[in-house]
Amino acid sequence: MAAHESTCVPKSRFGKWMDVRLPIGRLVHDQLVDFPTPRNLNYLWTFGSILSFFLMLQILTGIVLAMHYQPSAADAFDSVVRIDRDVNFGWLLRPLHAVGASMFFLAVYIHIFRGLYYGSYKAPREILWIIGVLIFVAMMAAAFLGYSLPWGQMSFWAVTVITNLFSSLDDVIPGLGTTVVQWLWGGYSVTGVTLNRFFSLHYLLPFVIVGLVGLHIWALHVVGQNNPTGVDIKTKSDAVTFYPYATSKDAVGIFGFMILFLWFVFFLPDYLGHADNYIPADPLVTPPHIVPEWYFLPYYAILRAIPSKLFGVIAIFSSLGVLLFVPWLDTSLVRSTKYRPFYKWFFWLLVLSCLALGYLGSKPADGAYVIWARVFTAYYFAHFLIVLPLMGLIERPKRVPGSITEDVLGPEGTAGAAATGKKG
Numbered sequence: 123m124a125a126h127e128s129t130c131v132p133k134s135r136f137g138k139w140m141d142v143r144l145p146i147g148r149l150v151h152d153q154l155v156d157f158p159t160p161r162n163l164n165y166l167w168t169f170g171s172i173l174s175f176f177l178m179l180q181i182l183t184g185i186v187l188a189m190h191y192q193p194s195a196a197d198a199f200d201s202v203v204r205i206d207r208d209v210n211f212g213w214l215l216r217p218l219h220a221v222g223a224s225m226f227f228l229a230v231y232i233h234i235f236r237g238l239y240y241g242s243y244k245a246p247r248e249i250l251w252i253i254g255v256l257i258f259v260a261m262m263a264a265a266f267l268g269y270s271l272p273w274g275q276m277s278f279w280a281v282t283v284i285t286n287l288f289s290s291l292d293d294v295i296p297g298l299g300t301t302v303v304q305w306l307w308g309g310y311s312v313t314g315v316t317l318n319r320f321f322s323l324h325y326l327l328p329f330v331i332v333g334l335v336g337l338h339i340w341a342l343h344v345v346g347q348n349n350p351t352g353v354d355i356k357t358k359s360d361a362v363t364f365y366p367y368a369t370s371k372d373a374v375g376i377f378g379f380m381i382l383f384l385w386f387v388f389f390l391p392d393y394l395g396h397a398d399n400y401i402p403a404d405p406l407v408t409p410p411h412i413v414p415e416w417y418f419l420p421y422y423a424i425l426r427a428i429p430s431k432l433f434g435v436i437a438i439f440s441s442l443g444v445l446l447f448v449p450w451l452d453t454s455l456v457r458s459t460k461y462r463p464f465y466k467w468f469f470w471l472l473v474l475s476c477l478a479l480g481y482l483g484s485k486p487a488d489g490a491y492v493i494w495a496r497v498f499t500a501y502y503f504a505h506f507l508i509v510l511p512l513m514g515l516i517e518r519p520k521r522v523p524g525s526i527t528e529d530v531l532g533p534e535g536t537a538g539a540a541a542t543g544k545k546g
């Protein structure tokens with residue numbers, strides 16, 4: 123898997139026997155014990171493990187929830203109420219899964235912006251990044267499908283609004299959009315048939331994500347981890363072993379994030395959801411203000427910023443699609459934004475634009491809200507298509523440390539480490 127030499131020496135007779143047949147022990151040792159990890163990683167590098175933790179938690183809690191959930195229009199809402207009230211520990215299981223989804227997105231947004239800040243998408247990590255974008259899209263699909271399952275008012279109307287977006291394809295080829303929407307619904311409107319297929323796909327997608335995460339980590343272990351300086355590992359003193367150094371730091375990261383997560387689970391389990399989803403789905407009553415979950419709000423703002431439905435949908439897909447090209451749009455020779463004095467400001471402007479779009483997505487689509495949504499949408503695209511390519515050409519970066527060791531110990535420490543040949 124990785125480009126570093128194996129140091130695994132099986133000791134037991136069984137270990138030796140297995141090693142020539144199915145070397146799982148060697149794989150674990152080389153990838154999770156002895157793997158060279160940059161010694162200067164900060165806590166932002168614990169988010170990959172935090173995400174892996176949430177992926178497992180979502181699957182485990184989801185499997186148990188599915189044992190009690192009824193995917194039919196008549197029973198779905200009541201079955202969820204029964205989980206909350208009657209099922210053993212159901213009161214805990216449901217918030218773990220629902221709040222877990224929110225925390226999963228919070229963690230993935232931090233993970234993505236970490237990658238953007240430190241240039242982790244730049245060569246040779248392009249494939250790793252692209253797989254990440256695919257994971258993100260799959261996560262969005264899984265979350266959207268999952269939100270439909272309680273079959274409350276917001277579930278029902280979110281499904282109606284979002285699936286209806288495909289009807290804009292009628293503007294391209296008359297009849298195409300209507301056909302696609304009816305195919306998605308499994309009928310002429312959103313019904314229990316739609317709910318049933320959404321449940322099936324919601325159960326399936328997390329396993330697709332597991333497969334993609336496997337590829338993501340494989341790609342990561344072939345090229346090695348980036349780090350805050352963006353300089354590759356060159357000597358032994360630049361790296362520490364994955365176990366116990368990275369594993370213990372990851373454990374601290376996971377526990378820290380758990381405090382926030384469990385605080386919501388135990389004290390504010392419904393805070394991140396919408397009160398209208400405690401009203402059973404009613405196709406005859408439209409809620410006054412249909413909003414998606416908080417993690418989709420920036421995309422909702424982009425959609426509504428554009429007057430044409432078709433172009434709104436194209437803009438949403440483009441906002442995700444542009445991420446696939448980031449490795450080639452960034453022309454800078456320096457990876458880490460730490461050494462890019464001008465680009466740094468634009469990076470934070472991008473963060474501000476995404477937060478602003480999130481806020482605007484929660485507001486009604488009229489007046490100044492729409493104008494501002496257009497401004498920030500324009501900046502979002504300009505950032506990737508204009509700022510990123512141009513900045514790399516015109517900006518003069520600061521001096522980048524010669525090595526990771528120099529970044530950590532300074533020039534004198536580097537000389538010392540080289541003289542003793544010490545590791546870590």
Ligand code: HEM
Pocket residue numbers: 166167168169170171173174177230233234237240242243247250251253254255257258331335338339342346347348349
């Ligand atoms: C289920 C979701 C995901 C999981 C479980 C996951 C897991 C991981 C893990 C374990 C690492 C190594 C530790 C770390 O650098 O934090 C990593 C690194 C990375 N991930 Fe993800 N990831 C996910 C989603 C994404 C997404 C959505 C993107 C980008 C769009 C992405 C881009 C990257 C990049 C570029 C790295 C290399 C970072 C570096 O070495 O500096 N990941 N991921």
